[in-house]
Amino acid sequence: MxxxxxxxxxxxxxxxxxxxxxxxxxxxxxxxxxxxxxxxxxxxxxxxxxxxxxxxxxxxxxxxxxxxxxxxxxxxxxxxxxxxxxxxxxxxxxxxxxxxxxxxxxxxxxxxxxxxxxxxxxxxxxxxxxxxxxxxxxxxxxxxxxxxxxxxxxxxxxxxxxxxxxxxxxxxxxxxxxxxxxxxxxxxxxxxxxxxxxxxxxxxxxxxxxxxxxxxxxxxxxxxxxxxxxxxxxxxxxxxxxxxxxxxxxxxxxxxxxxxxxxxxxxxxxxxxxxxxxxxxxxxxxxxxxxxxxxxxxxxxxxxxxxxxxxxxPECVSTTEREHGALFAPHASREVAAGGTQEARFIDAVSAGLGDAMEADETVLVMGQDVAEYGGVFKVTEGFLERFGADRVRNTPIIENGALGCAMGLALDGFKPVVEMQYADFISCGFNQIVNNLATTHYRWGSPLNVTIRAPFGGGIGAGPFHSQSPEAWFCHVPGLKVVVPGTPQDAKGLLRAAIEDPNPVLVFEHKKLYRSLRGAVASGEVVTPIGTARIAREGEDLTLVTWGVGLVWAEAEAERQRLQSGASVEVIDLRTLVPWDREAVLASVEKTGRLIVLHEATRTGGFGAEIAAEIAEAAFAHLDAPPVRIGGADLPIAFSKQIENEVYTAESRLSAAIERTLSY
CATH class of the missing domain: 3.40.50.970 (Thiamin diphosphate (ThDP)-binding fold, Pyr/PP domains)
Incomplete structure (x- = not known):
């Protein structure tokens, strides 16, 4: 026609x-x-x-x-x-x-x-x-x-x-x-x-x-x-x-x-x-x-x-070192914990870290569903609209890919957008922009992309299958993304600030249950926690327990119970960053203790704990006195019923027996 x-x-x-x-x-x-x-x-x-x-x-x-x-x-x-x-x-x-x-x-x-x-x-x-x-x-x-x-x-x-x-x-x-x-x-x-x-x-x-x-x-x-x-x-x-x-x-x-x-x-x-x-x-x-x-x-x-x-x-050739060197934009990370400490809730630390970054740099802005007048569904950005104005605190339509792609465009022109996923479960609706666009750009043509993605995740609050997922492992498999999971209020503040300063796309997974249930000491001034550095949360001699997020709460409580009950000395490593994870810190601990357990809330099959266990088994086999053990959630969706979640799904319920079994091997 x-x-x-x-x-x-x-x-x-x-x-x-x-x-x-x-x-x-x-x-x-x-x-x-x-x-x-x-x-x-x-x-x-x-x-x-x-x-x-x-x-x-x-x-x-x-x-x-x-x-x-x-x-x-x-x-x-x-x-x-x-x-x-x-x-x-x-x-x-x-x-x-x-x-x-x-x-x-x-x-x-x-x-x-x-x-x-x-x-x-x-x-x-x-x-x-x-x-x-x-x-x-x-x-x-x-x-x-x-x-x-x-x-x-x-x-x-x-x-x-x-x-x-x-x-x-x-x-x-x-x-x-x-x-x-x-x-x-x-x-x-x-x-x-x-x-x-x-x-x-x-x-x-x-x-x-x-x-x-x-x-x-x-x-x-x-x-x-x-x-x-x-x-x-x-x-x-x-x-x-x-x-x-x-x-x-x-x-x-x-x-x-x-x-x-x-x-x-x-x-x-x-x-x-x-x-x-x-x-x-x-x-x-x-x-x-x-x-x-x-x-x-x-x-x-x-x-x-x-x-x-x-x-x-000539046709293009390269080396392994050159290709790996092109994956991320170079960044000199820093560590800061300024001022005296005061006790704060996990959620208040997240809000403080985000607010500090926006105060320090006018190119930082926040986008997401209901983040402006409403303050976000978890109230992390409550009051931000009045502090920073409508240009920098923006409600988006319900468009995960649209918001994330928009963030990429902003980053290409010099801004540092922070995108809030209302729940990490909904991040699957933005998967294309994260894994195919944001993750690949610097490697392919050298442009840094300073995009931070905040993702409230995890269970334990009776929210059912679509508001309780722990999808962090999906993104650990994608070259070009950095993935951090704070487990303390101090790190919630410092890792978010580090992510915003990093010229690469960073996913920050914040555990919803910890938002208002966990309190801890937080530096009152500027806090920056370097990405890629693990923390020894508890010294020990008999077993290394590696974890992140809410797993840190479980691990520290169980380590203390083991000490009181049997005298066992469990070293707890708070990994804090999954990509790039601190391989050297975990290896050093395992070489000392001879035993390894990796604990995470996410489904066990395909969880990031498998990567750590396999790497340590390969690199430190001669130092191991027992097989590495992974503890994760059951291979099930998370049920709405708290009884089913707590007794059938959760990894916490299997931690004690796994430690005792590993120590007695």
């Missing part, structure tokens, strides 16, 4: 420099042609072609200003070329050669160039849209006047993050443009088989923003409407959704082919080719054809040279 375009906001303007615009449009086309030749020659293995869609990337990039952010997808080569990205390095990146932007750690356009205000994609579609929200929010807060434009295919508009991002942008009136490239197909599924409506732009009204249908094969139309809605966003008019109607002239990637596409669609869209249309328009306006031919020839020669040069560069 012939597409219908809304031309209401498309000005009938001529380009200020028509030859420059033609060159900008023809450059990605020339690269496309070279890459398609190379893949036919079997000299490269993969290419995601944007042939015929170049007007969208070029039009958007040329319609924005240098201060604006662009978040392209894999068919948006024109974003990179229009922003003047260095072509030799870009070709090395595209071909996986030394000299590219990710050092062989990721492919094609899966990287960012903050100096060019570009943030590339990950493979999980629509995941970058909430990041654009964060960049837009940063622009609002720092007064830069920047706009963020994020690209997405029409198929990915069915993803939850599309809707979460639009919801947040509309609610906060953010300067964000959502660019939907409707090119007719997903991989092979026609759009009509995947979308219940013909025009994605209709969705905009539901999120309080205008939506426009644009001829995506007309670079002038694209550029004009982008300028219009970007200026509107800069003036406080908020976000907009632009649906660019276009067509995918090649396969999803070249190997998949196009046999599933009817020939008549190619015939229809071939006449709408964006390069030919602009060329004809310029010829009709009196531009000499020789000028356009000269641009074509010059670009063809340049791209031929740079592509052939890139193919001669």
């Amino acid at each position: 012939e597409p219908v375009f809304d031309t209401a906001l498309i000005a009938a303007e001529a380009p200020t420099d028509p030859l420059a615009l033609y060159r900008a449009l023809k450059l990605p086309r020339t690269v496309e042609e070279k890459m398609l030749r190379l893949i036919r020659q079997n000299r490269i293995s993969k290419w995601f072609s944007g042939y015929g869609q170049e007007a969208i990337a070029v039009g958007v990039a040329s319609g924005l200003e240098e201060r604006d952010w662009l978040l392209p997808m894999h068919r948006n080569l024109g974003v990179w070329t229009t922003r003047g990205v260095e072509l030799p390095r870009l070709f090395c990146q595209l071909m996986g050669r030394e000299g590219g932007f990710t050092n062989g750690r990721d492919r094609t356009f899966h990287f960012g160039l903050p100096e060019k205000r570009i943030v590339g994609m990950i493979s999980h579609l629509a995941a970058m849209l909430p990041v654009a929200d964060g960049l837009g929010l940063a622009a609002q807060m720092n007064g830069s006047g920047a706009v963020a434009a994020a690209f997405v295919g029409e198929g990915a508009t069915r993803e939850g993050e599309f809707h979460e991002a639009l919801s947040l942008a509309g609610t906060w009136n953010l300067p964000v443009l959502f660019i939907v490239e409707n090119n007719g197909y997903g991989l092979s599924t026609p759009t009509a088989d995947a979308l219940p409506v013909e025009d994605v732009a209709e969705a905009a009204a539901g999120y309080g923003m205008p939506g426009y249908i644009v001829d995506g094969n007309d670079v002038l139309a694209v550029r004009s409407i982008v300028k219009t809605v970007a200026d509107r966003a800069r003036d406080g008019g908020g976000p907009a959704l632009l649906e660019m109607k276009t067509f995918r002239m090649r396969g999803h990637e070249e190997a998949s082919g196009t046999k599933y596409v009817p020939d008549d669609l190619f015939d229809l869209w071939r006449y709408r080719d964006p390069v030919l249309r602009l060329r004809q328009r310029l010829l009709d306006a009196g531009t000499p054809e020789s000028d356009l031919d000269a641009i074509d020839a010059d670009l063809a020669a340049q791209i031929e040279d740079v592509a052939e040069w890139a193919l001669t560069q």
Whole structure:
């Protein structure tokens, strides 16, 4: 069907420099042609072609200003070329050669160039849209006047993050443009088989923003409407959704082919080719054809040279040390415990640590569900709205992925967001942003991401299966995340402050039962507890008991009972940090005692205790006088019944017998 375009906001303007615009449009086309030749020659293995869609990337990039952010997808080569990205390095990146932007750690356009205000994609579609929200929010807060434009295919508009991002942008009136490239197909599924409506732009009204249908094969139309809605966003008019109607002239990637596409669609869209249309328009306006031919020839020669040069560069290689060194942004941790001590509840220590960080650094802000006027469901942020203002204490909609992606965008532009998960159980709704976006970014392209995620977790309060989980082990398996679990009020204050200062994503698991049941001495001034350092909570000689969180309360109580009952001397190690965990401290203790028990509340199977037990068994086997023992929760959901939880599920009930068994081995 012939597409219908809304031309209401498309000005009938001529380009200020028509030859420059033609060159900008023809450059990605020339690269496309070279890459398609190379893949036919079997000299490269993969290419995601944007042939015929170049007007969208070029039009958007040329319609924005240098201060604006662009978040392209894999068919948006024109974003990179229009922003003047260095072509030799870009070709090395595209071909996986030394000299590219990710050092062989990721492919094609899966990287960012903050100096060019570009943030590339990950493979999980629509995941970058909430990041654009964060960049837009940063622009609002720092007064830069920047706009963020994020690209997405029409198929990915069915993803939850599309809707979460639009919801947040509309609610906060953010300067964000959502660019939907409707090119007719997903991989092979026609759009009509995947979308219940013909025009994605209709969705905009539901999120309080205008939506426009644009001829995506007309670079002038694209550029004009982008300028219009970007200026509107800069003036406080908020976000907009632009649906660019276009067509995918090649396969999803070249190997998949196009046999599933009817020939008549190619015939229809071939006449709408964006390069030919602009060329004809310029010829009709009196531009000499020789000028356009000269641009074509010059670009063809340049791209031929740079592509052939890139193919001669060595393939990417590395070392184990270099790769591990790239995982985290460098950070010199510090240890501070200023002022005299006073007794405080665990929850008050968390609140104090967060408040101190916000007092010390204006780039720290808090986001989450009900964290502002209500003070959070556990009241950690009670009074923060009055202390720090609405810009820095923000209620979000119920959008875990949306809030976490927004935090990533904020961090990319210099802020230090703290995101509260209302309950750690709900963190699964934000899993994609944590494990695929936040965790991988520094390793892939070197950008630090100072994002702290607070997660109230654990059982013992009769809250049932969906408000009692201990999911910390999920994230210990993901390279690029740091995971801390305080077990004392002092560490609740100090580890949170350390997390906020760390230029890497850190998850802070705070045990709900400890919030108001545990009191302890807390330094009254600044407190920073270094991440990655365990603490000997109780000296002992006969057995090492490693634990964290609420397990520390159980361990210290049982160690004292053992001393009184049998005279056994149990050393209790409060691990405090799970990633990176203090291997040396645990090894030193086990070499002294010869016995190891690892205790945690979480389900035993797959719990982080298995990692510690296995590592110590391997590294300190000669020092062990008994097999390492793991004690965890039963392999069951946590029941609402307190009797079932306390007598069937909880690890605490099995601790005493395990210690006695291990000591008598």
